[in-house]
Amino acid sequence: MAAISPLQRARTAYQPKLPAVLEENGPFVTLREGGATRSVSDQEEIRQQFPGTYGLPVVTFAAGTQRETTPMTVGVILSGGQAPGGHNVIAGLFDGIKDLHPESRLLGFLGGPKGLMKDKCMDLTSEVIDAYRNTGGFDMIQSGRDKIEKPEDFAATVATCKRHGVQALVVIGGDDSNTNACLLAQYMIDHGHDIQVIGCPKTIDGDLKNDWIEISFGFDTATKVYSELIGNVQRDANSAQKYWHFIKLMGRSASHIALECALQTQPNACIISEEVASRGLTLNQVVRDLATVIKTRADKGMNFGVALIPEGLIEFIPEMRGLIRELNDLLSEHSESKPYFDSLKREDDRLQFVNTKLTPVSSQAFSSLPLSIQLQLIGDRDPHGNVQVSKIETEKLLIDLVGDVLREWQAAGTYKGKFSAQAHFFGYEGRCAAPSNFDADYCYSLGYTAAALIGGGRTGYLSSVRNLCAPARQWEAGGVPLTMMMNLERRHGSAKPVIRKALVELEGKPFTTFAAQRQSWAESTAYVYPGPIQYFGPSEVCDVVTKTLLLERA
Numbered sequence: 287m288a289a290i291s292p293l294q295r296a297r298t299a300y301q302p303k304l305p306a307v308l309e310e311n312g313p314f315v316t317l318r319e320g321g322a323t324r325s326v327s328d329q330e331e332i333r334q335q336f337p338g339t340y341g342l343p344v345v346t347f348a349a350g351t352q353r354e355t356t357p358m359t360v361g362v363i364l365s366g367g368q369a370p371g372g373h374n375v376i377a378g379l380f381d382g383i384k385d386l387h388p389e390s391r392l393l394g395f396l397g398g399p400k401g402l403m404k405d406k407c408m409d410l411t412s413e414v415i416d417a418y419r420n421t422g423g424f425d426m427i428q429s430g431r432d433k434i435e436k437p438e439d440f441a442a443t444v445a446t447c448k449r450h451g452v453q454a455l456v457v458i459g460g461d462d463s464n465t466n467a468c469l470l471a472q473y474m475i476d477h478g479h480d481i482q483v484i485g486c487p488k489t490i491d492g493d494l495k496n497d498w499i500e501i502s503f504g505f506d507t508a509t510k511v512y513s514e515l516i517g518n519v520q521r522d523a524n525s526a527q528k529y530w531h532f533i534k535l536m537g538r539s540a541s542h543i544a545l546e547c548a549l550q551t552q553p554n555a556c557i558i559s560e561e562v563a564s565r566g567l568t569l570n571q572v573v574r575d576l577a578t579v580i581k582t583r584a585d586k587g588m589n590f591g592v593a594l595i596p597e598g599l600i601e602f603i604p605e606m607r608g609l610i611r612e613l614n615d616l617l618s619e620h621s622e623s624k625p626y627f628d629s630l631k632r633e634d635d636r637l638q639f640v641n642t643k644l645t646p647v648s649s650q651a652f653s654s655l656p657l658s659i660q661l662q663l664i665g666d667r668d669p670h671g672n673v674q675v676s677k678i679e680t681e682k683l684l685i686d687l688v689g690d691v692l693r694e695w696q697a698a699g700t701y702k703g704k705f706s707a708q709a710h711f712f713g714y715e716g717r718c719a720a721p722s723n724f725d726a727d728y729c730y731s732l733g734y735t736a737a738a739l740i741g742g743g744r745t746g747y748l749s750s751v752r753n754l755c756a757p758a759r760q761w762e763a764g765g766v767p768l769t770m771m772m773n774l775e776r777r778h779g780s781a782k783p784v785i786r787k788a789l790v791e792l793e794g795k796p797f798t799t800f801a802a803q804r805q806s807w808a809e810s811t812a813y814v815y816p817g818p819i820q821y822f823g824p825s826e827v828c829d830v831v832t833k834t835l836l837l838e839r840a
């Protein structure tokens with residue numbers, strides 16, 4: 287057996303908490319149905335694409351009675367980026383289907399959707415599950431970003447399921463993966479396959495949420511890890527008083543992670559991409575705003591500070607957004623230009639080719655960027671055809687450009703400070719951390735809820751656990767139709783039905799709370815040092831939820 291740390295050993299014994307309705311009834315709950323639902327927008331188009339699952343009711347669990355069941359085989363995949371707690375979703379699902387019938391079987395498909403298409407799987411026995419309870423990571427069955435999209439992908443998935451007698455599939459993923467789950471559910475109905483599909487809301491980015499999904503799992507743990515690290519850097523900054531730390535934080539698109547970490551640590555600056563887009567700020571304005579904070583502090587003798595930068599920023603700056611959209615279309619697998627672009631081996635040739643294809647506005651934006659960033663922008667796409675923002679070193683770009691502005695002000699005699707900067711990127715550090723008590727409980731409950739939805743014969747639903755600011759026993763469990771969260775978005779140059787990403791709401795309490803305090807955090811040193819996640823000890827330390835959740839829901 288592989289060596290494990292004392293903490294991991296102690297965490298194995300942790301028994302995740304369930305909502306009372308599941309604790310008392312197991313998966314034998316009554317499914318209470320609400321009224322017919324509709325998608326968030328584009329209702330007619332979404333209805334046409336999902337005739338079998340559109341309009342399904344939201345279901346909530348109430349007390350039920352045990353009934354006779356037969357053993358069933360359930361398949362599970364982890365899809366997309368890692369998020370703390372994925373193993374507990376699987377453990378909850380495992381315990382749930384075993385409670386439905388002790389001879390039920392759970393198959394883990396390896397490496398995400400491709401495991402389903404290529405039939406790579408393993409039996410998830412109690413020995414396997416027990417070794418991973420309350421651990422971080424997705425290493426039990428790994429993850430992947432492939433998509434089940436072509437007719438042959440769907441056919442291969444069905445063939446795999448039939449070969450193993452899989453009656454239900456659970457897709458643990460973010461917005462794109464659950465969009466895929468919805469397509470799969472519809473495909474099964476269209477082709478008369480009796481295979482249920484249930485999703486579970488995962489992503490550290492926190493952008494898979496709505497009235498029924500209060501938070502995606504992993505956000506709680508990841509933001510706690512980043513906040514600990516930011517607090518440590520802040521203490522170093524305040525001790526040495528000689529560096530500005532520019533810290534980029536993961537979150538492919540939305541700035542929820544940066545905002546939550548700012549609320550937890552009170553840095554001197556934090557950019558929120560959604561605000562940048564809403565105010566239509568250019569890159570130059572973003573840079574000058576940051577430089578102004580640095581100058582204000584320098585005027586008070588503080589040549590140090592901490593600035594948080596959301597990973598997705600670049601795509602929210604209007605001129606960059608247009609540029610990235612053009613690059614995504616130009617370099618997508620479906621683009622006519624792609625084979626020629628791929629045939630070019632030299633960087634200069636690639637850059638020159640791209641420049642000739644861009645509109646004048648985008649070409650100007652592209653040319654204004656340092657070479658290193660230009661190359662990052664034309665680098666590999668993700669499987670959805672998008673630029674991989676985690677690979678764009680926005681923190682270094684901003685240090686570079688802020689430095690230029692400060693030198694300009696120095697020359698004009700309006701800035702007399704010193705600017706020495708350090709760049710950081712916190713992303714992968716937090717995605718596989720051992721889940722906080724909150725994520726351990728929430729994930730286990732999501733998995734167990736998925737089992738109850740399967741037991742209730744549902745398909746096309748996302749497992750939902752709500753009332754999360756209350757103690758776990760008071761959580762409310764049920765399912766939300768996946769079609770309810772959909773809208774049409776442009777992908778690979780055409781309109782596709784996808785689950786709508788939840789961006790930071792500028793009218794929402796998390797943002798307004800931050801906005802009311804940021805000026806004073808900029809001008810003073812009001813750092814908060816959250817310290818490491820606590821797994822044992824008083825509830826007010828171990829079970830505290832994110833500030834975002836508290837401000838949005840309490």
Ligand code: FBP
Pocket residue numbers: 365366367368369460461488489490491536537538597675676717
């Ligand atoms: P998901 O949306 O799939 O959960 O992934 C989120 C994320 O962690 C982003 O924050 C980040 O931009 C991206 O994954 C990085 O992807 P990769 O793991 O492929 O480098």
